[in-house]
Amino acid sequence: xxxxxxxxxxxxxxFEASTKCICTANIHHKITTSCAKGNSFxxxxxxxxxxxxxxxxxxxxxxxxxxxxxxxxxxxxxxxPIIDEESDMLDLAFGxxxxxxxxxxxxxxxxxx
Amino acid sequence: MSTHKAALCKVQILKLFLTxxxxxxxxxxxxxxxxxxxxxxxxxxxxxxxxxxxGFYTAQHLVKTRTDVQVDIYERLPVPFGLVRxxxxxxxxxxxxxxxxxxxxxxxxxxxxxxxxxxxxxxTVEELQEAYHAVVLSYGAEGNRTMGVPGEDLAGVYSxxxxxxxxxxxxxxxxxxxxxxxxxxxxxGQGNVALDVARILLSPVDIxxxxxxxxxxxxxxxxxxxxxVLIVGRRGPLQVACTIKELREMVNLPGTRPEMEASEFEGxxxxxxxxxxxxxxxxxxxxxxxxxTPGEEELERRNRAERxxxxxxxxxxxxxxxxxxxxxxxxxxxxxxxxxGDGEGVRAxxxxxxxxxxxxxxxxxxxxxxxxxxxxxxxxxxxxxxPNTMGRVQQTAGLYCSGWVKRGPTGVIATxxxxxxxxxxxxLQDIGKGTLDVSTVKPGxxxxxxxxxxxGVKPVSFSDWEKIDSEETRRGEIKGKPREKxxxxxxxxxxxxx
Numbered sequence: 001x002x003x004x005x006x007x008x009x010x011x012x013x014x015f016e017a018s019t020k021c022i023c024t025a026n027i028h029h030k031i032t033t034s035c036a037k038g039n040s041f042x043x044x045x046x047x048x049x050x051x052x053x054x055x056x057x058x059x060x061x062x063x064x065x066x067x068x069x070x071x072x073x074x075x076x077x078x079x080x081p082i083i084d085e086e087s088d089m090l091d092l093a094f095g096x097x098x099x100x101x102x103x104x105x106x107x108x109x110x111x112x113x
Numbered sequence: 114m115s116t117h118k119a120a121l122c123k124v125q126i127l128k129l130f131l132t133x134x135x136x137x138x139x140x141x142x143x144x145x146x147x148x149x150x151x152x153x154x155x156x157x158x159x160x161x162x163x164x165x166x167x168g169f170y171t172a173q174h175l176v177k178t179r180t181d182v183q184v185d186i187y188e189r190l191p192v193p194f195g196l197v198r199x200x201x202x203x204x205x206x207x208x209x210x211x212x213x214x215x216x217x218x219x220x221x222x223x224x225x226x227x228x229x230x231x232x233x234x235x236x237t238v239e240e241l242q243e244a245y246h247a248v249v250l251s252y253g254a255e256g257n258r259t260m261g262v263p264g265e266d267l268a269g270v271y272s273x274x275x276x277x278x279x280x281x282x283x284x285x286x287x288x289x290x291x292x293x294x295x296x297x298x299x300x301x302g303q304g305n306v307a308l309d310v311a312r313i314l315l316s317p318v319d320i321x322x323x324x325x326x327x328x329x330x331x332x333x334x335x336x337x338x339x340x341x342v343l344i345v346g347r348r349g350p351l352q353v354a355c356t357i358k359e360l361r362e363m364v365n366l367p368g369t370r371p372e373m374e375a376s377e378f379e380g381x382x383x384x385x386x387x388x389x390x391x392x393x394x395x396x397x398x399x400x401x402x403x404x405x406t407p408g409e410e411e412l413e414r415r416n417r418a419e420r421x422x423x424x425x426x427x428x429x430x431x432x433x434x435x436x437x438x439x440x441x442x443x444x445x446x447x448x449x450x451x452x453x454g455d456g457e458g459v460r461a462x463x464x465x466x467x468x469x470x471x472x473x474x475x476x477x478x479x480x481x482x483x484x485x486x487x488x489x490x491x492x493x494x495x496x497x498x499x500p501n502t503m504g505r506v507q508q509t510a511g512l513y514c515s516g517w518v519k520r521g522p523t524g525v526i527a528t529x530x531x532x533x534x535x536x537x538x539x540x541l542q543d544i545g546k547g548t549l550d551v552s553t554v555k556p557g558x559x560x561x562x563x564x565x566x567x568x569g570v571k572p573v574s575f576s577d578w579e580k581i582d583s584e585e586t587r588r589g590e591i592k593g594k595p596r597e598k599x600x601x602x603x604x605x606x607x608x609x610x611x
Contacts, residue, residue, distance in 0.1 A: 061207030
């Protein structure tokens with residue numbers, strides 16, 4: 001079982017005009033997934049009808065960063081290597097961290113813990 | 114329950130099922146007339162002006178969050194989707210996948226699309242405010258910043274907005290007929306639009322012919338003599354506004370090689386370690402393309418390449434130089450800059466030096482610009498945006514804005530998406546708090562339809578658009594393209610009404 005945080009910008013309240021608010025007002029939704037072999041995290045969100053506003057806009061084609069997820073160290077280390085094209089889109093993601101990946105590239109398999 | 118009411122519920126149930134089937138999802142619903150998609154007479158009626166990403170994402174958030182909001186989207190053209198259709202490059206089809214989400218929104222029971230309606234001409238914003246509880250202005254940026262230099266009106270000089278509109282089938286740019294008979298093209302500006310233009314100018318036609326690029330653009334590019342594209346910016350390598358994906362596409366573009374001056378990158382490598390990850394990776398790639406000695410394979414590839422591209426920095430346009438017959442562009446005079454300040458405050462300052470570059474095609478890609486569509490709407494002419502606070506238009510109750518007309522014309526689709534969600538949240542907050550009064554009964558689209566009918570304006574519905582969509586797809590299939598876009602509004606209307 002892998003823990004994945006969906007990182008979204010969003011403000012649920014007033015913010016100062018001077019603040020680059022999307023850097024400070026992000027909301028993390030914790031979603032616990034069970035392993036589905038071969039699917040990506042994005043596939044799982046779509047298949048299980050989890051409605052996350054604006055998630056996966058380009059439908060998993062590495063043309064946006066809206067499926068940005070943050071993993072814990074254990075999860076991150078289990079994933080395959082990241083290709084340039086994913087890193088390129090990840091560069092544009094809101095709230096980018098060292099444990100960030102794009103959900104459409106996070107492949108879930110039975111081997112993952 | 115009267116027969117009429119039962120029939121109404123039945124229609125709504127049917128619509129719900131059809132929508133679900135198209136999405137491939139089964140949606141459970143409870144009760145018959147207690148449907149979440151039913152629209153009681155007291156529902157809040159919201160009007161959105163502009164059928165591009167901002168309009169659709171604002172609509173999406175509204176209908177998904179509250180079950181008592183009805184949203185009508187008005188669009189100037191018979192066809193929806195704005196810059197996703199007319200701005201995104203033909204060789205970036207994945208970016209256009211958002212159209213699937215927009216289609217779902219348009220087909221939602223509480224949303225409707227009304228194309229071929231020009232707000233500000235066919236119906237005023239004031240009239241929309243009479244008919245709806247709230248009006249959201251999401252009409253983007255139809256204009257462009259001009260260089261403001263002599264010679265800008267010569268043949269061979271175009272705004273990137275018009276050039277992109279030309280290859281993407283925007284009806285008002287269908288007669289552009291850009292002259293591609295010169296060897297060198299100079300693009301002013303170093304954002305993603307500038308890189309899109311460079312890439313389309315230099316891409317092998319074999320790649321372009323499988324995209325939804327318009328046929329006339331494809332034909333013109335097949336005959337093009339352009340072999341060298343310079344992408345010119347006022348400031349330095351650390352200030353380029355493009356993103357790494359687009360730069361990587363240039364670096365990997367078949368049949369082309371990068372050609373840049375090492376002297377323009379002095380001191381840049383030393384700054385790398387202090388840069389944030391996105392800027393660092395972008396700059397590393399730029400340095401690699403510009404000054405790194407290529408490996409054997411890459412060297413061979415570059416030697417074989419017949420087309421070249423490169424960034425030029427610290428250059429600002431002063432004048433477009435005319436040909437001897439004074440009709441067309443033959444060159445561009447550039448002021449040489451140096452940089453002052455550092456970090457975010459870096460600015461370009463003229464050195465007094467000047468440089469002339471021979472070229473026959475000049476494309477200014479220095480920014481789109483929003484325009485005023487109705488005198489009743491407050492407008493900041495200096496910033497070219499609608500003055501607002503979190504999407505609430507200043508000094509005008511019930512009026513909101515989202516997208517480029519709210520924030521300025523920068524950012525990718527995801528930026529506009531988040532911004533539109535923000536405006537939708539603001540609007541919903543106002544309903545919740547009561548500052549936006551939705552208790553009165555408003556005529557909504559019925560009211561507007563009456564006005565439009567009197568004025569001889571026939572809106573295009575979303576299912577009318579689907580006829581245009583099918584026809585474009587059919588025409589494209591014959592040529593091995595995803596679609597062949599119609600270039601004429603008259604033709605679009607004919608197909609829509611068939």
